[in-house]
Amino acid sequence: MAMMSIANALKSAITEEMRRDPTVFCIGEDEDIPGGMGGAFTVTKGLGEEFGANVRIAKEKGFELKGVKDFSNNRVINTPISEILLCGVCVGSAMAGMRPVADLQYGDFLFCMMDQLVNQAAKMCYMSNGGFHVPMVMRAPCGASNRGAQHAQSLESYFVHVPGLKVICPSTAYDAKGMMKQAIRDNNPVLVFEHKLLYGGKRKEAGQLSAMGEVPDGDYTVPFGKAAIRREGKDVTIVANLLMWYRAMQAAEELEKEGISCEIIDPRSLVPFDYETVLTSIEKTGKLMIVHEDHYNGGWGAQLASYVAENAIHLLDAPVVRLAAPDCPIPFSPILEDFVIPSIQRIAEEARKLARL
């Protein structure tokens, strides 16, 4: 067992998978530049030392005006700022037997590669009737962190709607490592949403939360489609992901004092989604509250609430409650950002109201 930040847990998963399987490689902008960041959040920093990096090799060779040509011992690939290329290269190399793990710096740039993700990566296996498949991982940092509307989005819900993509959102060091390994071994495109305020790397962020946690020493994976019950309770079921379940935990502590007991479920993977665990919990509580940082209208919480209204409406003793960012872009001003992202207080308030219904 070791205590690790999420950033390090991810790095450790990627490193071990690269050792285990020579087809795994990393690719992205600012990938492992000596003296630089290692993506935007340090996850891939230093990997080139062990696995070779096109930038390192180019520098060592005093190579100035062109990229390095030999990729056979070169498994950390820095790309130009070209997101269509980045995703397309993942798709094509995956079809040809590799397992790319791409770093997008900020999830907001997913829109720049959206065609390659939705029309290509997600549909290739289906259109070819299984003739080709696309084992690739796209890592997308997400969440609001005082950077303004184009660097703040929670984007899970867009991708939940894409048949052919798996969507995960690990939020503890344990899950980060185990799910990243699972993602790399998956034979399909997996989109990984990592919350900027949870990395706990060297980079300091206002409002960041320590998600340091214990990580087993040996090899392990965390399967997709199995939610984690972060706290057991009997009055209200709260389903929340990423930063939001941490806030829900704090809200639950407050409510505990008032005699209200919350069960907190972190879905961890959104596609596939573990409806079972949620239904089992509602059977007990009769009350469902969903919290996400993604926008309200058409957010993934809508799908969950709808699923319950379709399949288990009789379990509900009260209306479903959804707490989400309102349908506005994320404002820069910290006071406004705090206002739009569900807070501990608002979670507590809404859960309290729901419990008392």
Added chain:
Amino acid sequence: MAMMSIANALKSAITEEMRRDPTVFCIGEDEDIPGGMGGAFTVTKGLGEEFGANVRIAKEKGFELKGVKDFSNNRVINTPISEILLCGVCVGSAMAGMRPVADLQYGDFLFCMMDQLVNQAAKMCYMSNGGFHVPMVMRAPCGASNRGAQHAQSLESYFVHVPGLKVICPSTAYDAKGMMKQAIRDNNPVLVFEHKLLYGGKRKEAGQLSAMGEVPDGDYTVPFGKAAIRREGKDVTIVANLLMWYRAMQAAEELEKEGISCEIIDPRSLVPFDYETVLTSIEKTGKLMIVHEDHYNGGWGAQLASYVAENAIHLLDAPVVRLAAPDCPIPFSPILEDFVIPSIQRIAEEARKLARL
């Protein structure tokens, strides 16, 4: 009053608005090439005759190797195959006082311009706190029509989730004209989903449906956020858009014979959404069924069902039913395509079951 196809109703709306307001212009690939299609579905064919078109002017001038330079009397603009450019030019020209109406040929290509739509068009007004605004219309043909997975998508649900975009889906000639005018006059980006099988233009499509309808002679608009009750009924409320409400109408006729009375609501605009009309209907029927051609997981129907579960769960006498394309890309083979897109039979079956609960 005149009988019109949807293709002609759209053309007539665009023509009248271009006459009324000199800032309105059309832009797109294959836009009004003499002897060509006029977009992919004839809507903009011939507009250049009255309003000038860069392609026409270039041809008249015997212009061969470059595009035409004078755009002052040139309001139908043909672009290279460059979707980022197409959308970006809409955003920028709208910020500078124009009202572009863009034709995308197939909605599936929205993903190629997704950054410009989601990060730019939708956020510009907000980020500038109203300093700039973006009155633009993006026309996106949608729906499955035997073309295969990359030319078949129903994409409404992705965009319903984008704060700052309005999303409409007109499906009668009357609405097509009135809502297109409304869209052109709106001061914000409006995404218009037009169903390929409903155009009723000269182009013949397998499975197409005649949506010819009466259109008033004078100027009129159809406001956003007001659903249309296509059929009144008392046992089951069916909310369905585009091709799906036509199918629901046929299903309802069958069910009528069995003594089951369906109320059919076409939301027409998805953002803003007319929840009121749906709730009023459920008050009467106690039963809600949602039908869309877009995929199930995270489809706009999830938002509607969730809204009801949050705000009016007490009105429901039975679980919500959602009928949608399953979560697979759209297969080419007509027999498979028919299988995945909700059919009259399946709508009837599900409504029958729901009515009997």
Added chain:
Amino acid sequence: MVTFPSNEKALGMYKTMYKIRKYEESIYYLFLEGIMPGTIHQSTGEEASAVGMLYDLRKDDWMASTHRPAGHDIAKGITVRAMMCEMFGKAEGCCGGKGGAMHTGDASVGAMTANAIVGGNLPIAAGAALAFKMQKKDNVVVCFFGDGASNEGSYHETMNAAGLWKLPVIYVCENNLYSANTSISLTCCQEDVAAGRAEIYGIPSEVVDGNDVLAVNEAAARAIARARAGEGPTIIEVKTYRHGGHSRNDACGYRPKDEADYWIDQRDPVKNFRKVILEKGIISEEELQKEEAEIEQEIDDAVEYAKSAPLPTYDSALENVFWEG
């Protein structure tokens, strides 16, 4: 001057071109008859490009095509039966009926799933080439695209990286003068849309008569050799013309009759190469007719087979969303 290939190769190339031509013709008539579903973008008139580029590829080299894939796919080795079954949406189609006319492909012959997003295949082909390079294989990827595709952002992003990384990929711009209804002269300031824009990426380029299969084949040989040797990508721009419309319903009202006549009557790659091999005495007229008849028979058989071949099961619609391999 091109050196003439072996008799066997010349005949082989001709037969593949003829097969593509007859395949496309039969598809055309099946559409006219109204018994073929969907839409189609035909490659009639562009056979020399497909065959010249792909004839010398190995099976384990890869090929990436577009919305106009039939010629490429047949030249890469997909059987007309598997193609025809796909067109009819049948279970034995090369994609089980789930791909359709714009997505034909077959992993077993190195034909990547064709791509109906203009420019969509470009970075994917680069990715496959990168994989070969990382795997220390000497395989290459041939990626076709249209003149119109050269205006897509994906083109720029891909060429830049392919050049930098010296990827073993050959980008073949089939410049047929039009992107759908639009003359390329209206959307790009250069006549050589791809070759004219290759140098900035540090990628060598060639402009080739795309209706001369020998010229195309020689350019292909040079590019393949470079790629296999680790010297990087080549952009080849083949000048060609589609005989028919852009897609099923296109009457080509936007293009000058004399232009079409010229290309169809005087520059037909199949007819012209037929003359050449007869003149060279590679085969007699009668023997050639026999070969042609065999090909026609193969296609007729494929049509008959496809018509009555089994439909896919409903279950298959929900299979392979995720790989079940």
Added chain:
Amino acid sequence: MVTFPSNEKALGMYKTMYKIRKYEESIYYLFLEGIMPGTIHQSTGEEASAVGMLYDLRKDDWMASTHRPAGHDIAKGITVRAMMCEMFGKAEGCCGGKGGAMHTGDASVGAMTANAIVGGNLPIAAGAALAFKMQKKDNVVVCFFGDGASNEGSYHETMNAAGLWKLPVIYVCENNLYSANTSISLTCCQEDVAAGRAEIYGIPSEVVDGNDVLAVNEAAARAIARARAGEGPTIIEVKTYRHGGHSRNDACGYRPKDEADYWIDQRDPVKNFRKVILEKGIISEEELQKEEAEIEQEIDDAVEYAKSAPLPTYDSALENVFWEG
């Protein structure tokens, strides 16, 4: 050789450069103090580009900037107070606090909302230029972008159309040798990343010493004149360098010390131009110090003002999602 501008203009340019420098420095210290939220991409060292390009624009000409916008915005006329309030997320910020450091802008002075998507502003600027052209105005748009942005697909799509349509837009590539941590030499095979790739779009280009405000200003004048005359776009590549890190937390470990020293010590655009105007006798050392002190005061005042300026109301978070005009 550049012709020296009027004394007034030279001093005006210097003062704007100095204002930008001091503004960026104060921001830097406010971050160090830990009292400024968010992140920031500073333009210290690139002042000559902003000022040289924008000094002669009219208010109703437009400017489109990037994630590194402060210099451009101040040069285009946004007050340091409105900028500073935005940085603190205050209601009187140029975007009401809703934009932040990467989205500053102000319609009333023709500063388009800055764009934090690399390459995102390029087609938008083309759109504004197209609007001016359709409206028969003689206005122009100046659009800044980085060396790194030239590898985006949006760059290619935009340049192609801007060239075809002869749009009144001036694309200014601020080549500061790095895109974030990555040396441009690793991501593009050309040294002149933009100018070297301009010809294929039929767009004239210039490479300019970006740390010489006069050289930039002269190139700007030529480009603006062309654009106003309807002769179309120009690509100007200014060679420059950012003195600081890419963003707030960047210690620049990836760049050689001698390179940074050279640019910061010997090529400082502000210090060097200061010498020039003193040598030319345009102003005395004492008077200049007085002017500089005034500017410093303006910025200190802005900081003080911004610190205690009112916060935006919660309601404002939900306003202007759609225009409320």
